[in-house]
Amino acid sequence: MDIQSITNGSTVHKQVFLGHSSGSNENDAVAISYPATEVVGHGSFGVVFTTQINESGDRVAIKKVLQDRRFKNRELEIMKQLRHPQIVDLKYYFYETDPENEVYLNLILEFMPQSLYQRLRHYVTQRTNMPRIEIKLYTYQLVKCLNYLHTHAKVCHRDIKPQNLLVDPETFALKLCDFGSAKQLRPSEPNVSYICSRYYRAPELIFGATNYTVQIDIWSSGCVMAELILGQPMFPGESGIDQLVEIIKILGTPTKQEICSMNPNYMEHKFPQIRPIPLAKVFKREDEQTVQFLSDVLRYDPTERFNALQCLCSSYFDELRQADERDPQLAEAVQRLNLLDFSDQLDFDSLSLEESQTVKEKLQL
Numbered sequence: 001m002d003i004q005s006i007t008n009g010s011t012v013h014k015q016v017f018l019g020h021s022s023g024s025n026e027n028d029a030v031a032i033s034y035p036a037t038e039v040v041g042h043g044s045f046g047v048v049f050t051t052q053i054n055e056s057g058d059r060v061a062i063k064k065v066l067q068d069r070r071f072k073n074r075e076l077e078i079m080k081q082l083r084h085p086q087i088v089d090l091k092y093y094f095y096e097t098d099p100e101n102e103v104y105l106n107l108i109l110e111f112m113p114q115s116l117y118q119r120l121r122h123y124v125t126q127r128t129n130m131p132r133i134e135i136k137l138y139t140y141q142l143v144k145c146l147n148y149l150h151t152h153a154k155v156c157h158r159d160i161k162p163q164n165l166l167v168d169p170e171t172f173a174l175k176l177c178d179f180g181s182a183k184q185l186r187p188s189e190p191n192v193s194y195i196c197s198r199y200y201r202a203p204e205l206i207f208g209a210t211n212y213t214v215q216i217d218i219w220s221s222g223c224v225m226a227e228l229i230l231g232q233p234m235f236p237g238e239s240g241i242d243q244l245v246e247i248i249k250i251l252g253t254p255t256k257q258e259i260c261s262m263n264p265n266y267m268e269h270k271f272p273q274i275r276p277i278p279l280a281k282v283f284k285r286e287d288e289q290t291v292q293f294l295s296d297v298l299r300y301d302p303t304e305r306f307n308a309l310q311c312l313c314s315s316y317f318d319e320l321r322q323a324d325e326r327d328p329q330l331a332e333a334v335q336r337l338n339l340l341d342f343s344d345q346l347d348f349d350s351l352s353l354e355e356s357q358t359v360k361e362k363l364q365l
């Protein structure tokens, strides 16, 4: 499993595998070198370093995780399949063995300068709000990426949160990272409900559902957007069950039907009756389209909750579609990030011809 590596002075020379193999021999190795690295992040599963590949000049992040020899690494297998402008690209990977004979997998990823968490802290410490248009640009890219992930790759990320959304504040580009919890969900197979970070957990996960769908990522995305507006988490639960209390405080007690749609085993459970607070009150300073978008996304019933494509079509994003010379900076950002570029094969492949026509009209393509 281990492959050749030499550390020469401060330069590391490695034989690595390509992140996306084009030919028949997926295990063909290539040689790269890079200066010895500095740590940029600690996750629960490993360390992330950053460096620059000498041969290509590309800045990269190297995520090193312990590899169980008995299993394939799911994060690697998923990342190999994914190619999207809003997903951190897997450039190469390699394995290494330490003196204790433990195997580590290293994922060499496209580098992004900041997490959305850090970007939001920047505004909070300055006692200002993130500009509305910046929130809209990030949210749009997030749902565009989820549409590809959910409908084309059929993968659920299962850990959408500001720390896993990487951004470039100069260009407003956003890319999703950390596929360590991601999984291809099959309707016939149960999945563990103890995934996703607390504040961003969909109510069906809190109810212990094991038949949840990709719609859990949509709930988390709504929580992220709400946090960008509020400057703090919308549902800051202090424990697993307190998380549900925080949600009920705003959305009110779920109806019997909503509980059934999340987890029918809880139908008989008695909940205190709390009336919802209208989102227009929670987001007093936001316009109608913003409030409507949030209420379409933060729905108890996962089947009523907007899916990624419905989100994309929302009038909340019309401002991006209609950007022109009256706001040259925005028009330039939309163009630079290719926000209005869609491909039948990657973005609409789950739709019939008729459906894709309707969607294209809504997207003003």
Ligand SMILES: Nc1ncnc2c1ncn2[C@@H]1O[C@H](COP(=O)(O)OP(=O)(O)OP(=O)(O)O)[C@@H](O)[C@H]1O
Residues within 6 Å of the ligand: 040, 041, 042, 043, 044, 045, 046, 047, 048, 060, 061, 063, 088, 109, 110, 111, 112, 113, 114, 115, 163, 164, 166, 177, 178, 179, 180
């Ligand atoms: N491509 C990248 N470019 C820049 N920084 C990155 C990149 N990938 C990860 N990081 C940084 O490293 C941190 C941890 O990465 P990641 O979330 O992939 O690791 P993890 O061990 O799975 O973490 P978690 O605790 O969220 O499960 C990120 O929050 C981010 O700050």
